[in-house]
Amino acid sequence: MKKNNTQKRYWIIVLIIFLCAFSLVLLNKEKKDKTSNELSNKAIKVLKWSSTEKDGTVDVTNRIQKMLDSTHDKGSVIFPAGRYLVNGKVSVKNKSINIYSQGEVQFIGTGEIHFNSDMSSSVPSNNIKKESNILNCYLNVNINDYIEISGDIVHRDYNPSRYKTLKFIAKVVSNNNGKIKLDRHIQYGLNNVKIAKISNPYQIHIDKGFKFNGVGLYVNHFVGGEINAAFTGVRGTGSGLFINQSIDFTVNVNINDLVGTMGIVLNDCNNFKAFVNATRVGLMDGTGTKAFRGNGLQNGYIDLICNSSIVGDSTIYGSRNLEVKIRSKNGGRYFRRIHDTSGNRLETVQFSESDNLKVIAYMDNVDDQALEFLSVEDSNIYPQRINTLEGSTEGALVIKGSSKNIIIHHPVIRCYNDYGIKIETLEGAHNIKIINPDIVNLENGRTGITVRDSKITHNVNLEVKNGYIKASVPFLIYNNNNYVSLKNMVVQTTGGHAISGYSDFLNVYNVNIIGGNDLLTRAVVSSGSHDTISKVNSKGAIYVRNQDRRNLDIKRYEGNKVSRIYIDASS
Numbered sequence: 001m002k003k004n005n006t007q008k009r010y011w012i013i014v015l016i017i018f019l020c021a022f023s024l025v026l027l028n029k030e031k032k033d034k035t036s037n038e039l040s041n042k043a044i045k046v047l048k049w050s051s052t053e054k055d056g057t058v059d060v061t062n063r064i065q066k067m068l069d070s071t072h073d074k075g076s077v078i079f080p081a082g083r084y085l086v087n088g089k090v091s092v093k094n095k096s097i098n099i100y101s102q103g104e105v106q107f108i109g110t111g112e113i114h115f116n117s118d119m120s121s122s123v124p125s126n127n128i129k130k131e132s133n134i135l136n137c138y139l140n141v142n143i144n145d146y147i148e149i150s151g152d153i154v155h156r157d158y159n160p161s162r163y164k165t166l167k168f169i170a171k172v173v174s175n176n177n178g179k180i181k182l183d184r185h186i187q188y189g190l191n192n193v194k195i196a197k198i199s200n201p202y203q204i205h206i207d208k209g210f211k212f213n214g215v216g217l218y219v220n221h222f223v224g225g226e227i228n229a230a231f232t233g234v235r236g237t238g239s240g241l242f243i244n245q246s247i248d249f250t251v252n253v254n255i256n257d258l259v260g261t262m263g264i265v266l267n268d269c270n271n272f273k274a275f276v277n278a279t280r281v282g283l284m285d286g287t288g289t290k291a292f293r294g295n296g297l298q299n300g301y302i303d304l305i306c307n308s309s310i311v312g313d314s315t316i317y318g319s320r321n322l323e324v325k326i327r328s329k330n331g332g333r334y335f336r337r338i339h340d341t342s343g344n345r346l347e348t349v350q351f352s353e354s355d356n357l358k359v360i361a362y363m364d365n366v367d368d369q370a371l372e373f374l375s376v377e378d379s380n381i382y383p384q385r386i387n388t389l390e391g392s393t394e395g396a397l398v399i400k401g402s403s404k405n406i407i408i409h410h411p412v413i414r415c416y417n418d419y420g421i422k423i424e425t426l427e428g429a430h431n432i433k434i435i436n437p438d439i440v441n442l443e444n445g446r447t448g449i450t451v452r453d454s455k456i457t458h459n460v461n462l463e464v465k466n467g468y469i470k471a472s473v474p475f476l477i478y479n480n481n482n483y484v485s486l487k488n489m490v491v492q493t494t495g496g497h498a499i500s501g502y503s504d505f506l507n508v509y510n511v512n513i514i515g516g517n518d519l520l521t522r523a524v525v526s527s528g529s530h531d532t533i534s535k536v537n538s539k540g541a542i543y544v545r546n547q548d549r550r551n552l553d554i555k556r557y558e559g560n561k562v563s564r565i566y567i568d569a570s571s
Helices: 002-042 061-069 333-337
Strands: 044-046 055-059 075-085 089-093 097-108 112-116 132-136 146-153 165-176 179-186 190-197 202-206 210-213 216-220 222-244 247-267 270-281 290-295 298-307 312-317 320-329 347-352 355-366 369-374 377-388 395-400 404-409 412-415 419-424 430-435 438-441 447-452 458-465 468-471 473-477 481-493 499-501 506-514 524-526 532-537 542-545 565-568
Touching: 061 075, 061 089, 146 179, 270 290, 290 298, 298 312, 312 320, 320 347, 347 355, 355 369, 369 377, 377 395, 395 412, 412 419, 419 438, 438 447, 447 458, 447 468, 447 481, 473 481, 481 499, 499 506, 506 524, 524 532
Parallel strands: 044 075, 055 075, 075 097, 089 112, 097 202, 097 210, 112 216, 202 222, 210 222, 216 222, 222 247, 247 270, 247 290, 270 298, 290 312, 298 320, 312 347, 320 355, 347 369, 355 377, 369 395, 377 404, 377 412, 395 419, 404 430, 412 438, 419 447, 430 458, 438 468, 447 473, 458 481, 468 481, 473 499, 481 506, 499 524, 506 532, 524 542, 542 565
Antiparallel strands: 132 179, 146 165, 146 190, 165 179, 468 473
């Protein structure tokens, strides 16, 4: 009986092992079939290349063109490691392609690789209000079609505009008798609107391992994907990477020793992420070049690292709802090489006519101006660190044009500029807050924060609170700039008057002033008949200008701990 039971258990174990093995065979076959189907669906194309074709000896422009022409939509191409000479133009239209590398692949030469999609004829549409996603237009489009909307940007106070027209890509959610609903909102007001259908929207995936050496990559109207590449070499008046009117993509690029007008350009793009690491980018003659250029960008994230840019790092025009992180070092090499110390020679990073920005900046060894905001609205700026070089001019951080509703959070600035922060009010900049500044101007005779250039009486509405400022003149408020408020601060003067106010409605409250002695270096210069100066602690004096002693309200100067309050009716 025991022998029979043992035999039964033996055959049961054998049967279980057989079934498990058979199941594994079936599972592996299923996986192989699935992988085979996936590869078939991807239509992977791997060509054999001769040694002369892979070592950069023979121009392979035509061969690459034929290979991409024969690749099916949504197909894939694999390049073996090598150097491929491209001196002509490769053009791919109306198809999605995945491009992979086996090792490092370099495209060398003077050529360009272009991706694009055909468009239908455009038709007029209604003018668009900001943040709308509805069009009233009779265009033959269906759900999930992609369209391009073009129009003139409504600029409010921007005149003349640096970026006048916009093209915006979106997907159709519904079309109800000419009322077209989009999958995203347009962050602009647009006039003279026209729309067109993108005939064959496509995606691109360029895998890591590709290096473009003198060869440019141009991508137009693509609607998703990822580009991973490196760029170097001579591009002359061209760019390394140019992405135009595209959406829903990610870019990871390294740009090194590229001689060209721009390292990377994003033009009229929305809903994207761009990670850019650029070293020694620009034209050697010092013409206005940048490592990064953006125009008409919406709903994007930009992570920008720039080292030793020949001229500037970045310029962004006419954009909305961006988060930008900038790490910059040794910008403006051209100016140092030729020993140029002329004024206003460089804006290392510039934003113009843009709204709803979040800018985080770490900038070291800046030659001249670090950050400039021209006609920027509703934005938050985080200058975590700005260090400029000796001989820098203008402001380390400049707010100008018709900028408004800007908050500058904890700016940490060590500079040799004329001003740590310069607010130009010629075109009406106003409603600006500077919270918890840490500013030291290292140059003798220079200023911490200034407000200037208004030609008419202007309510600038500047509020500075908390923090520390050290300079020859920590604060300088020129005439015609009313409503400046300074609260809860420590201010250190190294030679001049601590707070020099030459406008009206200056409000100074709870400020501890270090340095200065009596009238020679005044603690506060008050020029307005509506100024309020209280709780100032200083060894110096409060100097009241242009006041009629008989009608002076001394209560506006109560609660101060100063050497004296000097009223100069004749000044």
